[in-house]
Amino acid sequence: MGVLYPGSFDPITNGHVDVIRRLARAFPKVHVAVLSNPDKSSWFSVKERMEMIRKSLRGLKNVRVTAYEGLLVDYAKRIGVRLVARGLRAVSDFDSEFKMALANKDMAPAIDTLFMLTDKKYAFLSSSLVKEIALYGGPLKSFVPPPAERALRSKVKERAAGKSAG
């Protein structure tokens, strides 16, 4: 049975990697799916995000990295997966995750949501936090895998160059 692990992954963090590794041990196939949402102001394109995820997960043979548009449940049906996994960091995640899981259940009763607790090492970690740290040149090693660290550093340079040019 396969499991779908969706998210924005802008960028992938060590918290995501830890959840994916554990899902890959528990399920024969893990579909990591990047949301391609034109309304969301992401730092990285879907292609860049998928590339970072692929490079960060080398060696995990049963993980497939994809992208989707539109409703998550429609994508799950399209690829024939009936289980969606989400990481839970702290109580603060619960409210929005609970609502999303219930809305998804209402729209697609055959699809279930599985919550996996994030390792306590990463309970505070988020993609927005690492972007802020990157913006001010802070240390990223313990927060993101090396491909994401490189991509963050070059994106910060790009943004700085863009700003000074404009």
Ligand code: PNS
């Ligand atoms: O990493 P994120 O931003 O917490 O992930 C949220 C994501 C991408 C899983 C969720 O927003 C999503 O799947 N959006 C697509 C539209 C959808 O199906 N929304 C859920 C119904 S409430």
